[in-house]
Amino acid sequence: MSERAAATRVAARSADPSVTLVPPPRPAGRRGRARMALMGVLGVLATAVLWELYKVVVPDDGVLMAGVRVLPRTSDIAMPHTWEMVARLFEPVTRAAGADPLWLAILSAAGFSLGIAAIGWVIGVVVGLALALLMQRFSLAESGVLPWVVLSQTVPLIALAPLVRNWGSKLQVGPISWENWMSVAVIASYLAFFPVAVGALRGLQSPDAIHTDLLRSYAASWRQTMVRLRLPASVPYLLPALRLAAANAVIGTVVAEVSIGLKGGIGRMILEFAQSAGGDPPKSWGPIFGAVLLGLLAAGSVALLGVGLRRYRRGEELA
Amino acid sequence: MSSGRKNAAPTTGAAVSVGRLDKVFDTKGGTVHALQGIDVEVAAGEFVSLIGPSGCGKSTLLRIIADLEQPTGGTVTVFGKDARRARLDQDYGIAFQQSGLLGWRTIAANIELPLELHGVGARDRHARSAELLDLVGLTEFADRFPDQLSGGMQQRVAIARSLAERPNLLLMDEPFGALDEMTRERMQTELVRICAETGAAVVFVTHSIPEAAFLSDRVVVMSPRPGRIQRVVDVDVDLGPAHERTDALREDRRFFGAVTAIREALHAGSASAGTPDGAQRITGPTGPDDRHDRLTEPA
Ligand SMILES: Nc1ncnc2c1ncn2[C@@H]1O[C@H](COP(=O)(O)OP(=O)(O)O)[C@@H](O)[C@H]1O
Ligand SMILES: [Mg+2]
Numbered sequence: 001m002s003e004r005a006a007a008t009r010v011a012a013r014s015a016d017p018s019v020t021l022v023p024p025p026r027p028a029g030r031r032g033r034a035r036m037a038l039m040g041v042l043g044v045l046a047t048a049v050l051w052e053l054y055k056v057v058v059p060d061d062g063v064l065m066a067g068v069r070v071l072p073r074t075s076d077i078a079m080p081h082t083w084e085m086v087a088r089l090f091e092p093v094t095r096a097a098g099a100d101p102l103w104l105a106i107l108s109a110a111g112f113s114l115g116i117a118a119i120g121w122v123i124g125v126v127v128g129l130a131l132a133l134l135m136q137r138f139s140l141a142e143s144g145v146l147p148w149v150v151l152s153q154t155v156p157l158i159a160l161a162p163l164v165r166n167w168g169s170k171l172q173v174g175p176i177s178w179e180n181w182m183s184v185a186v187i188a189s190y191l192a193f194f195p196v197a198v199g200a201l202r203g204l205q206s207p208d209a210i211h212t213d214l215l216r217s218y219a220a221s222w223r224q225t226m227v228r229l230r231l232p233a234s235v236p237y238l239l240p241a242l243r244l245a246a247a248n249a250v251i252g253t254v255v256a257e258v259s260i261g262l263k264g265g266i267g268r269m270i271l272e273f274a275q276s277a278g279g280d281p282p283k284s285w286g287p288i289f290g291a292v293l294l295g296l297l298a299a300g301s302v303a304l305l306g307v308g309l310r311r312y313r314r315g316e317e318l319a
Numbered sequence: 320m321s322s323g324r325k326n327a328a329p330t331t332g333a334a335v336s337v338g339r340l341d342k343v344f345d346t347k348g349g350t351v352h353a354l355q356g357i358d359v360e361v362a363a364g365e366f367v368s369l370i371g372p373s374g375c376g377k378s379t380l381l382r383i384i385a386d387l388e389q390p391t392g393g394t395v396t397v398f399g400k401d402a403r404r405a406r407l408d409q410d411y412g413i414a415f416q417q418s419g420l421l422g423w424r425t426i427a428a429n430i431e432l433p434l435e436l437h438g439v440g441a442r443d444r445h446a447r448s449a450e451l452l453d454l455v456g457l458t459e460f461a462d463r464f465p466d467q468l469s470g471g472m473q474q475r476v477a478i479a480r481s482l483a484e485r486p487n488l489l490l491m492d493e494p495f496g497a498l499d500e501m502t503r504e505r506m507q508t509e510l511v512r513i514c515a516e517t518g519a520a521v522v523f524v525t526h527s528i529p530e531a532a533f534l535s536d537r538v539v540v541m542s543p544r545p546g547r548i549q550r551v552v553d554v555d556v557d558l559g560p561a562h563e564r565t566d567a568l569r570e571d572r573r574f575f576g577a578v579t580a581i582r583e584a585l586h587a588g589s590a591s592a593g594t595p596d597g598a599q600r601i602t603g604p605t606g607p608d609d610r611h612d613r614l615t616e617p618a
Contacts, residue, residue, distance in 0.1 A: 210419040213387050218433045219407045228432065232423050312423045314466055 048082045055079055080282040085289075088282035102283065106269070106290040113253050113265040114294055116181055120188025121249040121298070125242065127189065128196025135197075136204040136230065137222065146201075153194050157252065160187060161259035180262045187260075188252035192245040199241025203234025235312035242305065246298040254291055266290045334398060334488045334520035335361040335384055341392030342379055342546075352545035353379045357393070359539060359548070363487065366514060366521045366561040368531040368538045370581065376546025377524040378492050384522060385413055385490050397488065409437065411488040412481030412519075416496040418473040420465040420480075427452065427461040430480045437484070451479040454513060471502040478510070482517065489514075489521045496526065507533055508566055515562035528585070532577040533569065536561045540584040550584040552577070 055074045063071035072078060089106070092099035131149065135142040164186050168178035207229050215225045257267030269287040276283075306313070340357040343350050354376045361367045369377040382388040384395055386402040397405035405411060420429045430448040431439075439447075452458045455475040457468075465473055474494060481489060495503045507530060514521060525531050531538045536555040539548055555561060557573045568574050 208417075208419070210415055210417050211421070213382075213415075214413070214419050215436075216387060217385055217406060217411075217413045218436050219409065220436050224436055228436065229421070232421070314422050314464060 051079070051082055055081070077278075077281045080285065084282040085285045088280075089286055089289075102286050106266070106286050109264065109266045109269045109287065110290040110294050110297075113250075113257065113267065114297060116185050116257075116265065117188050117246075117249040117253040117294070117298060120185040120253060121192050121246055123185065123189035124192025124194075124245055124249060125196050128193040128241075128245070129200055131193070131197040132200035132204055133226075135201050142201070149194060149197050152190070157187065157191075157255050158259055160190065161256055165260055180260050183260050184253055184256040184262050184265075187256040188249040191248035191252035195241040195244035195248065196238075199237045199244075200234055203237030203241075204230045206237060207233045232312050235309050239302070239306045239309065239313070243299055243302045246302050247295060250291075250295050250298050254294075266294060332363070332399060333360050333396075334363045334365065335359065335522060336396045337380070337384065337393070338395075339393040340380070340383065340390050340395065342376070342383060342388070343391045354383075354390075355545040355547050357546070357548060361488075361520050361522055364518050364520050364562075366523065366534055366536045368523045368525055368535040369541060370525055370528065370531045370538055370585065371541030371546075371549070372543055372585075373526075374546075375541040375543035377541060379546070380541075381490050381492050381522060381524055385411060409433070409484045410486060411490050412484060412486040413490045414474075414477045414481045414492070414494045416493040418465070418470075418477035420473055420476060422465055425462050425464060426457065426468070426476050429465065429476060430483055432480065433483045447483060448479075451482055454482070454516070455479045455509070471498050471506065474498060474506065475509070478513070482513070482519075485517070487519050489519050489523075491521065492524045493526065494523075495530065503527075503530070504566075504569070510534065511562060511564050528578055528581050529569075529574075532558075532574060532581055533564065534561060538581050538584075540581065549587065552580050552584055554581075 058071050058074045060073065060075045062069045062073045076084075089103040090101055093102050093105045131145060135145055161183070164183045165180070168183050168186070171178045204226075211229055211233075212225070215229055220228070253265065254267035254270070256262070257265040258271055262268060266287050270284075270291065273284040273287055337357055337359040340354055341352075342354040343352050357376075357380060359367070359380075369380060371377055379388060383390050384397065384402060386406040395402045398410050400408065400410070420426075421432070424432065427445070427448045430451055431444040434444045434447060448461070449458070452461055455478060457472060457475060457479070460468060460472065465476070468476070474497075478491075478494065481491075495506050498506065510521075511534065521534075523531075523534060525534075532554055536553075538552040538554055540550045540552060541547065542549040554577045558564065558568065558577055
């Protein structure tokens with residue numbers, strides 16, 4: 001039986017003009033998702049085509065105007081062909097015997113960085129949520145803490161890295177001593193907590209007066225109001241904040257690896273390969289792709305979280 | 320034992336008793352005298368409507384009874400307790416113009432929300448929501464979400480939710496205000512039936528004169544700036560008890576008589592707001608002291 005027939009039957013049974021069956025919102029269809037994947041692939045291809053086109057049109061030495069280079073060089077050293085970059089991925093990292101293929105080295109470096117970024121993200125989310133809860137609970141805390149939260153993000157990462165390392169090196173809890181990767185995770189969390197604190201606070205404050213009045217009429221406690229109303233209502237605000245936090249954690253990890261000098265991650269690899277780019281230009285692009293992959297993985301994991309929380313996003317316009 | 324009797328005794332008396340109530344809002348733009356010298360008594364099982372122009376303090380009065388707002392003067396008791404105690408004891412159910420359903424909960428789960436908050440077990444909760452869904456005719460929508468229901472259906476869910484704790488008092492602030500006229504009349508008839516079945520007293524805020532006439536035992540007519548009671552119209556004298564009414568009454572001459580009586584009371588109120596002389600001619604149920612206040616007050 002068709003859905004419409006079923007709807008008519010229901011309407012006829014209750015015989016009420018107010019009973020108009022509104023169709024349930026269409027779930028994000030398989031076709032929609034396939035289209036999005038296709039658009040993604042097309043986007044990558046279009047970028048590659050543009051790259052090659054630029055190489056053809058612009059001369060090797062770029063374009064100079066009054067002695068200033070306004071368009072960058074297109075020589076094979078500055079901009080290797082896309083196919084060379086891809087092919088390089090499948091060659092060994094170095095000429096040394098038994099060296100791993102480049103793609104494997106990049107993947108393991110990306111995995112290492114992802115682990116640190118994930119730890120930083122989790123710390124950032126916990127701290128951000130805790131701050132948001134505090135600010136929601138006490139309006140005094142909101143006016144006292146929020147400006148500092150905003151101000152904290154104006155401290156440049158480069159200034160922060162050595163500070164964190166120095167403070168950390170003075171810490172020693174029993175047999176566990178501070179290690180460089182911990183400094184990197186702390187810096188990643190420093191960038192990650194900000195969007196969470198701000199987004200979660202907005203979400204926790206988002207319920208309408210009618211909802212808070214209702215819960216008050218039910219004599220609900222602060223905790224009950226938080227669990228049944230404020231936290232669920234904050235999900236549509238929280239998810240974009242978590243996504244931003246994931247992107248920030250990845251950037252923070254990559255940059256902090258470089259400024260702290262932590263080996264093994266993708267940030268350090270980008271630096272090392274760039275320094276040896278002269279003899280092997282396509283090689284230095286590999287870890288950059290790795291960093292992009294890292295960002296995609298991080299954003300994708302948060303998107304999965306969003307699928308799990310679908311119920312709390314009804315009526316939300318999906319971007 | 321004796322304390323139990325003490326608690327039970329007032330339930331046989333007034334459902335709501337409001338005496339010399341004052342409410343002043345302090346805002347940045349100055350003070351707003353929302354309510355002045357309000358005296359209302361609602362008997363158990365009685366249906367009382369509050370009607371009056373926008374801003375005359377109807378919602379404020381209802382919210383004070385619900386302990387969602389604090390009075391600046393006067394007393395409020397609900398079943399003999401102070402308003403806060405009554406709220407903590409869940410003595411009333413409340414519904415607003417918007418349904419206020421939580422979008423991530425199913426219809427049944429929305430109705431069960433107050434029960435869940437008060438620690439009622441899952442089995443009892445489901446039984447109660449099934450009962451209430453049946454009462455408002457939405458049984459087949461139990462597992463739907465609010466955004467899948469029309470406005471009228473959502474409002475019926477909100478009313479079902481307000482009944483979840485079997486309160487002896489319902490507080491309703493223009494619950495049908497956002498509905499079309501057809502749906503509105505259906506809902507009124509349904510509310511009459513629900514009140515007859517539950518025996519609850521109702522304080523009902525409305526803008527609509529026919530709605531007040533059809534539903535109420537008594538209609539409290541209010542006037543603005545400051546909000547006060549203009550007159551009380553006893554509808555039940557002509558139309559009989561509110562919970563015994565049927566749709567047929569809507570075309571009855573006595574119904575039109577009640578509508579006219581409420582309209583005249585309302586218009587007398589707006590006349591008095593314009594000219595100080597108007598107030599002198601009004602003889603409401605309020606005492607002579609009250610009238611004296613009104614005369615000496617600058618209009
Ligand atoms: N929270 C508030 N703060 C300040 N003024 C208020 C508040 N609530 C109501 N008022 C004022 O009190 C008066 C009565 O409002 P209200 O009770 O909502 O009237 P009604 O429901 O009869 O339309 C209005 O002048 C309104 O502006
Ligand atoms: Mg109002």
